[in-house]
Amino acid sequence: xxxxxxxxxxxxxxxxxxxxxxxxxxxxxxxxxxxxxxxxxxxxxxxxxxxxxxxxxxxxxxxxxxxxxxxxxxxxxxxxxxxxxxxxxxxxxxxxxxxxxxxxxxxxxxxxxxxxxxxxxxxxxxxxxxxxxxxxxxxxxxxxxxxxxxxxxxxxxxxxxxxxxxxxxxxxxxxxxxxxxxxxxxxxxxxxxxxxxxxxxxxxxxxxxxxxxxxxxxxxxxxxxxxxxxxxxxxxxxxxxxxxxxxxxxxxxxxxxxxxxxxxxxxxxxxxxxxxxxxxxxxxxxxxxxxxxxxxxxxxxxxxxxxxxxxxxxxxxxxxxxxxxxxxxxxxxxxxxxxxxxxxxxxxxxxxxxxxxxxxxxxxxxxxxxxxxxxxxxxxxxxxxxxxxxxxxxxxxxxxxxxxxxxxxxxxxxxxxxxxxxxxxxxxxx
Amino acid sequence: xxxxxxxxxxxxxxxxxxxxxxxxxxxxxxxxxxxxxxxxxxxxxxxxxxxxxxxxxxxxxxxxxxxxxxxxxxxxxxxxxxxxxxxxxxxxxxxxxxxxxxxxxxxxxxxxxxxxxxxxxxxxxxxxxxxxxxxxxxxxxxxxxxxxxxxxxxxxxxxxxxxxxxxxxxxxxxxxxxxxxxxxxxxxxxxxxxxxxxxxxxxxxxxxxxxxxxxxxxxxxxxxxxxxxxxxxxxxxxxxxxxxxxxxxxxxxxxxxxxxxxxxxxxxxxxxxxxxxxxxxxxxxxxxxxxxxxxxxxxxxxxxxxxxxxxxxxxxxxxxxxxxxxxxxxxxxxxxxxxxxxxxxxxxxxxxxxxxxxxxxxxxxxxxxxxxxxxxxxxxxxxxxxxxxxxxxxxxxxxxxxxxxxxxxxxxxxxxxxxxxxxxxxxxxxxxxxxx
Numbered sequence: 001x002x003x004x005x006x007x008x009x010x011x012x013x014x015x016x017x018x019x020x021x022x023x024x025x026x027x028x029x030x031x032x033x034x035x036x037x038x039x040x041x042x043x044x045x046x047x048x049x050x051x052x053x054x055x056x057x058x059x060x061x062x063x064x065x066x067x068x069x070x071x072x073x074x075x076x077x078x079x080x081x082x083x084x085x086x087x088x089x090x091x092x093x094x095x096x097x098x099x100x101x102x103x104x105x106x107x108x109x110x111x112x113x114x115x116x117x118x119x120x121x122x123x124x125x126x127x128x129x130x131x132x133x134x135x136x137x138x139x140x141x142x143x144x145x146x147x148x149x150x151x152x153x154x155x156x157x158x159x160x161x162x163x164x165x166x167x168x169x170x171x172x173x174x175x176x177x178x179x180x181x182x183x184x185x186x187x188x189x190x191x192x193x194x195x196x197x198x199x200x201x202x203x204x205x206x207x208x209x210x211x212x213x214x215x216x217x218x219x220x221x222x223x224x225x226x227x228x229x230x231x232x233x234x235x236x237x238x239x240x241x242x243x244x245x246x247x248x249x250x251x252x253x254x255x256x257x258x259x260x261x262x263x264x265x266x267x268x269x270x271x272x273x274x275x276x277x278x279x280x281x282x283x284x285x286x287x288x289x290x291x292x293x294x295x296x297x298x299x300x301x302x303x304x305x306x307x308x309x310x311x312x313x314x315x316x317x318x319x320x321x322x323x324x325x326x327x328x329x330x331x332x333x334x335x336x337x338x339x340x341x342x343x344x345x346x347x348x349x350x351x352x353x354x355x356x357x358x359x360x361x362x363x364x365x366x367x368x369x370x371x372x373x374x375x376x377x378x379x380x381x382x383x384x385x386x387x388x389x390x391x392x393x394x395x396x397x398x399x400x401x402x403x404x405x406x407x408x409x410x411x412x413x414x415x416x417x418x419x420x421x422x423x424x425x426x427x428x429x430x
Numbered sequence: 431x432x433x434x435x436x437x438x439x440x441x442x443x444x445x446x447x448x449x450x451x452x453x454x455x456x457x458x459x460x461x462x463x464x465x466x467x468x469x470x471x472x473x474x475x476x477x478x479x480x481x482x483x484x485x486x487x488x489x490x491x492x493x494x495x496x497x498x499x500x501x502x503x504x505x506x507x508x509x510x511x512x513x514x515x516x517x518x519x520x521x522x523x524x525x526x527x528x529x530x531x532x533x534x535x536x537x538x539x540x541x542x543x544x545x546x547x548x549x550x551x552x553x554x555x556x557x558x559x560x561x562x563x564x565x566x567x568x569x570x571x572x573x574x575x576x577x578x579x580x581x582x583x584x585x586x587x588x589x590x591x592x593x594x595x596x597x598x599x600x601x602x603x604x605x606x607x608x609x610x611x612x613x614x615x616x617x618x619x620x621x622x623x624x625x626x627x628x629x630x631x632x633x634x635x636x637x638x639x640x641x642x643x644x645x646x647x648x649x650x651x652x653x654x655x656x657x658x659x660x661x662x663x664x665x666x667x668x669x670x671x672x673x674x675x676x677x678x679x680x681x682x683x684x685x686x687x688x689x690x691x692x693x694x695x696x697x698x699x700x701x702x703x704x705x706x707x708x709x710x711x712x713x714x715x716x717x718x719x720x721x722x723x724x725x726x727x728x729x730x731x732x733x734x735x736x737x738x739x740x741x742x743x744x745x746x747x748x749x750x751x752x753x754x755x756x757x758x759x760x761x762x763x764x765x766x767x768x769x770x771x772x773x774x775x776x777x778x779x780x781x782x783x784x785x786x787x788x789x790x791x792x793x794x795x796x797x798x799x800x801x802x803x804x805x806x807x808x809x810x811x812x813x814x815x816x817x818x819x820x821x822x823x824x825x826x827x828x829x830x831x832x833x834x835x836x837x838x839x840x841x842x843x844x845x846x847x848x849x850x851x852x853x854x855x856x857x858x859x860x861x862x863x864x865x866x
Binding site: 041130147151193413 | 568580
């Protein structure tokens with residue numbers, strides 16, 4: 001028995017550069033960066049004053065249900081929005097409406113949800129500050145005044161798995177599921193695990209979502225203090241790169257077995273070919289200079305997809321703009337693809353809207369798919385001079401042509417975790 | 431196509447409120463000893479709930495021995511490190527330079543955040559009015575302390591475990607609230623089955639016994655308010671149950687591809703035979719009264735394990751001791767097991783340990799492995815009068831001896847995720863529990 005093909009039938013995305021994949025890619029192709037001054041708090045005097053914030057945020061426009069806003073946080077809003085867009089694009093819930101009650105119930109039971117979540121924000125705990133002030137930092141008073149001061153729904157608003165739970169409730173999906181709180185590779189692992197669940201018959205359809213909203217004061221300070229943040233721009237693989245910058249938002253992919261998609265006449269935009277993940281085991285922040293775990297993740301993904309390196313038409317690199325990550329990513333790419341210009345044309349997207357942490361990899365997967373549709377490997381506008389340490393990475397300020405309709409999406413996170421995902425576009429004119 | 435790879439459980443490690451290792455925890459859950467007591471970790475005198483089930487007498491340095499690593503760990507991470515160490519020692523195998531790429535790590539992790547002392551420091555320095563002044567945060571010691579940062583991330587646990595044991599394969603952290611531990615074990619099962627790795631250190635850990643953690647559950651009225659009788663507070667399926675008892679701790683398992691485990695002569699506690707998970711999609715806090723959601727996860731786990739309801743001898747229930755959970759879970763068990771319901775023994779070890787939240791599922795899968803191994807079932811402690819709506823074959827009064835062919839462990843989380851993990855007696859896989 002061979003494993004079924006896993007197809008992509010809808011996508012959704014939101015970040016500082018736009019509220020759908022097409023608009024975001026337009027902005028990237030135009031060389032526009034959506035990174036700008038942080039507006040959520042006064043940052044004068046701060047070492048980092050820019051990020052890819054979603055401006056003019058209108059929560060009610062993103063998620064209609066008024067009551068829901070009391071139960072969710074900023075990051076959840078993005079996740080629910082992107083999920084709804086992917087569901088609409090794929091017709092996942094519309095197809096259920098035509099079914100009789102029993103078949104509809106089975107359809108719901110056979111539709112899964114896989115979410116990569118940022119895992120939490122420091123400011124969630126700030127909801128206790130008014131109480132702590134009132135209690136003058138004494139615990140007995142804190143306990144006594146608790147229910148008079150703090151929102152009774154505090155814990156529920158703070159759950160890292162809120163997007164998972166609320167997608168289920170809003171869209172009636174009840175199948176296999178996971179909420180992966182694995183820092184930056186969470187969204188990518190959501191795609192990999194959703195595809196595996198479909199391959200193994202645990203579900204027929206699954207939504208994969210990644211969401212995060214890391215732009216908050218304490219997070220910005222910590223990342224800055226440990227040397228991860230840039231002063232003004234993300235310059236992937238460039239000689240002058242000096243760090244990353246936060247973005248925020250979400251992306252989603254509707255996945256299903258080919259049989260499910262065919263049966264309901266769904267629009268097929270691509271295919272998940274394979275994935276792999278490996279760890280450096282160096283602790284929370286350290287990474288190995290040789291990119292060993294990333295190279296192994298790529299090799300596992302190629303093996304899973306039964307592809308050779310030369311089949312890959314384009315790489316969407318992690319390219320977060322830090323010295324160590326980009327140099328070790330280049331080492332991994334050289335190890336798999338060879339050193340002398342044999343790697344496929346490569347881009348990296350974070351310069352245009354920031355690093356979305358848990359949502360980064362899945363957003364970049366959605367944009368990579370869209371790039372293949374448009375037959376372009378977008379240029380990296382902030383690239384001036386390729387760092388010799390990043391030799392072998394075929395990245396350019398100018399747009400390039402993909403050499404096939406297959407993209408390799410790379411993703412790296414804290415705890416030395418790495419993930420590689422291979423997608424194929426079924427819409428790229430060849 | 432080659433036959434599906436089987437997965438063996440070859441090592442267990444537990445740090446729980448009723449024992450800081452496997453042997454003492456097992457003895458306590460058989461006897462129905464409660465970990466409940468007045469909260470000692472902070473001054474809870476003003477709180478509506480002043481009891482919890484704390485880990486007692488735990489010496490992190492003695493258990494882990496690495497002072498430098500412990501600086502990067504909060505209380506819950508030190509439980510995780512200690513339980514993982516026990517599990518690897520028990521299994522008698524560790525990653526080596528030759529095997530480390532083929533080891534994975536799957537961990538159910540609690541909610542991220544800083545310890546209350548750090549939160550208080552930020553409050554006193556940067557939010558004295560009750561609202562954060564970001565400008566003051568710039569000079570705030572806690573908000574600029576990389577150690578506080580490193581201890582507070584959702585991947586801290588997986589970072590410490592992979593670094594300490596040099597695990598270089600697929601490593602992940604999952605969070606589906608109270609179902610986290612069960613889903614982590616299920617993830618480990620799938621990773622080995624599909625060949626992504628050959629061995630997995632899988633588990634869960636949590637510690638929410640802090641002012642903010644207790645507060646969060648108090649605000650939802652989820653905890654038993656029986657402050658005067660902490661050892662009776664957790665009484666799953668009893669008609670007088672009135673909420674759960676918050677616990678803390680960690681459970682870890684070593685999972686191995688079956689044939690590899692046999693080849694090295696490993697002791698196999700049980701086959702990790704099946705995993706089911708579903709989404710209730712009903713309310714964030716409850717399963718529906720008719721058991722919809724848990725019904726599907728139990729059925730999937732059995733089908734995945736190639737077992738029927740007739741094969742199941744023991745259910746380690748989620749059994750939180752809240753009104754709704756126990757009612758909904760009982761309804762689900764009755765639907766799934768139908769005419770066999772009364773033949774299956776059921777107990778909730780939360781009656782002894784309390785609710786370990788993200789650690790619960792992993793600890794309870796370990797309890798199921800022990801039930802299979804010892805042929806004995808933990809008691810559902812504190813059961814005086816069973817709720818007629820929870821009409822199950824509950825293990826009452828004392829533990830019972832019973833040969834367990836298949837055991838299942840239920841875990842249901844806030845957010846509606848339901849996890850069910852099925853385990854099988856190793857003799858029923860290939861004839862022997864111990865390598866000959």
